[in-house]
Structures are given as C-alpha cells and as structure tokens.
Amino acid sequence: MERYARGDDAAFGDLHDVMRPRLFGFIRRQVRDDAMAEDLVQQAFLQMHRARGQFIRGAEVVPWAFAIARHLVCDSMRRRRAAAKFTGQIESADDVDERPSTDPGADDLLRAREMAVRLEEEMSRLPDSQRIAFELLKHDGLSLSQAAAVLGITVTAVKMRAHRAYIALRAALGDLEDEGASEP
Amino acid sequence: MSDDARRTELLDRIRAEPSPTRLQHRVRCLAAAALALAIMVAIFLAFGGVRPGGPPEPGQYLVRPIELMVATWLGAAALSLLAAWQLVGRGPSMLGRRLTWLAGFSALVVVSLVVWKLAVSSEFADMTRRWPHRVGLKCLLLSLALGGWPLAALVFARRRSDVIHPRATGAALGVVAGAATWLFIDLWCPVAYLPHLLLGHVLPIALFATAGASLGRRWIAIART
Numbered sequence A: 001m002e003r004y005a006r007g008d009d010a011a012f013g014d015l016h017d018v019m020r021p022r023l024f025g026f027i028r029r030q031v032r033d034d035a036m037a038e039d040l041v042q043q044a045f046l047q048m049h050r051a052r053g054q055f056i057r058g059a060e061v062v063p064w065a066f067a068i069a070r071h072l073v074c075d076s077m078r079r080r081r082a083a084a085k086f087t088g089q090i091e092s093a094d095d096v097d098e099r100p101s102t103d104p105g106a107d108d109l110l111r112a113r114e115m116a117v118r119l120e121e122e123m124s125r126l127p128d129s130q131r132i133a134f135e136l137l138k139h140d141g142l143s144l145s146q147a148a149a150v151l152g153i154t155v156t157a158v159k160m161r162a163h164r165a166y167i168a169l170r171a172a173l174g175d176l177e178d179e180g181a182s183e184p
Numbered sequence B: 001m002s003d004d005a006r007r008t009e010l011l012d013r014i015r016a017e018p019s020p021t022r023l024q025h026r027v028r029c030l031a032a033a034a035l036a037l038a039i040m041v042a043i044f045l046a047f048g049g050v051r052p053g054g055p056p057e058p059g060q061y062l063v064r065p066i067e068l069m070v071a072t073w074l075g076a077a078a079l080s081l082l083a084a085w086q087l088v089g090r091g092p093s094m095l096g097r098r099l100t101w102l103a104g105f106s107a108l109v110v111v112s113l114v115v116w117k118l119a120v121s122s123e124f125a126d127m128t129r130r131w132p133h134r135v136g137l138k139c140l141l142l143s144l145a146l147g148g149w150p151l152a153a154l155v156f157a158r159r160r161s162d163v164i165h166p167r168a169t170g171a172a173l174g175v176v177a178g179a180a181t182w183l184f185i186d187l188w189c190p191v192a193y194l195p196h197l198l199l200g201h202v203l204p205i206a207l208f209a210t211a212g213a214s215l216g217r218r219w220i221a222i223a224r225t
Helices: A002-006 A011-031 A034-050 A061-087 A107-125 A128-138 A144-151 A155-172 A174-182 B003-016 B022-046 B066-088 B099-121 B137-157 B166-188 B194-220
Strands: none
Touching: A002 A011, A002 B022, A011 A034, A011 A061, A011 A128, A011 B003, A034 A061, A034 B003, A061 A144, A107 A128, A107 A155, A128 A144, A128 A155, A144 A155, A155 A174, B022 B137, B022 B166, B066 B099, B066 B166, B099 B166, B099 B194, B137 B166, B137 B194, B166 B194
C-alpha cells in the first residue's frame, strides 16, 4: 500500500493478491453468501484505492482493511434486513448442507462435519460483538491490538468478548467433547 | 466468475476511477487550506480587522494593551496548533485516534482557550469587565462567517477516510475549525467577560462541532458505491 500511495500503480495488484483471501474469508463468514462476499471484497478494495492519497506512511494495512470490510458488512446486513422487512420475507441464514455423508467408511469425517455444523450454529447464536472478536483472533489471525483497532475498542474489551465467546462455545459444545472422549 | 476475472475486473475499475497519490492529495489539501485562509482573512478585514479596543459603555473607550493581545493570541495559536496536530492528524494508524481521545482532547482545547483568555486578561486592569452592549452576538456572527471555510477544507482533506467513528472525527474537525476562528475573533474582540465569551466565542465552536459531526457521517465516512 505504501508503494501504491507513492504512485506505483502496479502495487495494487500485489496488495490485492495478498489481502483478498483473508478479506474474503472474513466477509464470507459474516454474510454466508459467496456472491455478496465477492461484491463486498471488491468494494473494500475500491475503498482502499480511493484512500490511496491519505494512506499514512508506515501504517498497518491489515487492521485497516479488516475495518473497512467490517464496515461494509454491517452496512450490507443493515440494507438486507431493511429489504427483508420491506418485502416481508425472512431470509434463512442457514445455508449449510446438512445432508449426512453417504460414504459408509467416513465416520471420522462425518463426526468432524457434524462438529463443524454445530460450531457454526453455536457461533451464529453468539452476539455479533463476541462472535466477530472471536473470529478476528481465531480465524483471521489478527493480534489483540489489531482486532481492537478494527473494532474501535480497547484490547481488554477484545479479550473479554473473545473469552466470553470461548466460554459460551465450550459450554454449548461440551457434549461433543464428552462423546469424543468416551469413544475408545 | 474466476478469481483472475474478478481481479481483472477490479483493476479495470480502478483504472477507470483514478485516485490521487499521496503527493497529489497533499497539494490539493494545501490549496484548499490556502483558499480557506484567504477567504477568512478577506471576511476578517471586511469586518474591520484588528480592533484593540472599544466602548464598554457610551462615553467610555477601553484599549487592550499590546502585551495582552500578543499573549492571548499566542496562547490561542499554540492551542489551535496542538488541536490541529492531535485532532486532524490520525497518528500512526489508518484507523485514527480513539473516540475517547477525540472527545477528551476537543473538550480540553475549548476549556483551555477560555481559561487562557480569562487568566491572561485578569492580569490587566479592567480587561475582564462586563460590556453591557456587547453580549456576544456580533462575535457569534463573525465566527459563523469565518469558521465554515476551514471546516470545509478540513472535511475535504479527510473525506472518505474514517472507518470507525466518522461523526466523532467530524466533530473534532469542527473544534479545530472553531479554534482557528478563535484566533481571528481574539484579534477583533476586546471583551473578556465570561458570559460574552461563552456566547460569542465558545458557542460557535460547539456549532462547528455539531456541523462537523453531521458532515462526518456524510463525507468523512467511507461510502459504498
């Protein structure tokens, strides 16, 4: 981004290649819609492009890019809710394929899949503030200070939210853990 | 659509919508600031320019000592520069300063401007007296005429840059514009009576902060296309 801010047009392609997978993963988990996630990733890069001249020398790109992505996600969710209210339609957020595996020898895979589905369900039940803090730290690999910058809160608040999410998930998924432990 | 196709589409879109480099952006900001300053000076001169004194009551004439004028102006200038550095600059992060910092520093700047003006003026005889015919409406009017220009220049400089709290950033820019206006009003108005200061000098800063918050939501926040 520093190269791009200085006027090297080709640098934006490199920035895109490095940041796109991380941004797409983050946005995809929030909106659960590939097409919308693609659109929002494009929007995020356009915002970064527009802020080219205002980029601070030596500033971190990752928290900034995630903060833009988060802003765009919140904005699009708000629009989606407003549209759903307007049309009277309630969208089903659960687009996970829950069909069991037909492979009779894939017990482990099936259990892992069930666990992933349960995890996703339990994550969706968490308050947004806790879920996003948890995901930024655990899925996206941001540091505490970077996550705090993205969310506009203190490091302590990030720790607290992520810890609460962790406690809630552990309580909700405790039965799966017990099942796994009781198996030979 | 494949990843490569999306990448190409994005790069094409970016080429079609060029954005200024850092150097170009700085040049534009400096031009906007120079224009705002020129307009402020023109309005200030149209209102009479520097006024060392005036009549507190009919038949009287009170003149501010030059040391008082210089001291209050230099203190206000130092506070304005400090405000610009802390409230317009974003520090080392693209996400800007914390909300509590913006709010706390803005309040501190306004209080310091008033305290400095009163403290220095109280060292000189008769300089904090009440002026019955100067409640502060003229200062309010001149402040409003002056302060919109720096606010517009600051919003231009920071447009589409704040992801986290654009309203607070806009309000902070309003305080900086108000502090810049204070410098002109300080040269123009000889009154250092607290109720007058609150109405004619502080209220405009609050109004610019409110206007800045409103502009912040619309112009400083990033916007989806």
